[in-house]
Amino acid sequence: GDSVTQMEGPVTLSEEAFLTINCTYTATGYPSLFWYVQYPGEGLQLLLKATKADDKGSNKGFEATYRKETTSFHLEKGSVQVSDSAVYFCALGNSGGYQKVTFGTGTKLQVIP
């Protein structure tokens, strides 16, 4: 079945540091890939997405590239801010139908001033 593996957290970085959160997946067919962010006490928000190989999703300075050859979708940001502190979930969904989304276990990011 489908699965998503994320690097374990928590990840603690100083403000303006470079961020990478690794994510790899196993799936049948051609899934879409997502990164969701969950701020403390809130629900999930879609951060970015990519629907096919080599697509790059980007939003709020975060980027992730759909790498089919390595089945990866690593999240990056060049300079993190304190306000980026949250839990980040990598996820996949099979496009074209109302199928469930499979989530990774989430990675907590803490950015310190």
Place this chain on the structure above:
Amino acid sequence: GAVVSQHPSWVICKSGTSVKIECRSLDFQATTMFWYRQFPKQSLMLMATSNEGSKATYEQGVEKDKFLINHASLTLSTLTVTSAHPEDSSFYICSARDPKGAGYGYTFGSGTRLTVV
């Protein structure tokens, strides 16, 4: 973009009582909604898929008699936790698929924190 409204955002109930959580799609019709449960420091686990006008599809290990799902209209799905017990305390989140094209992601509600005392 698509908005999903979930209420209440938090609820405290006594053991043995039932609690209803609502999930509404505000600006689109959702024939399918999903209910997730999130345990502390863990990922979201899909509980069931709610289909408008038909019975929900439950994931393995989820008690359908305990977690009643009703999807009576294209904009509303409800999850009722019946005879709640402390072990049901959790964060419940609903989602619906964004109708603006395949693979465009799923919109989530803001979640409901249930505490059973």
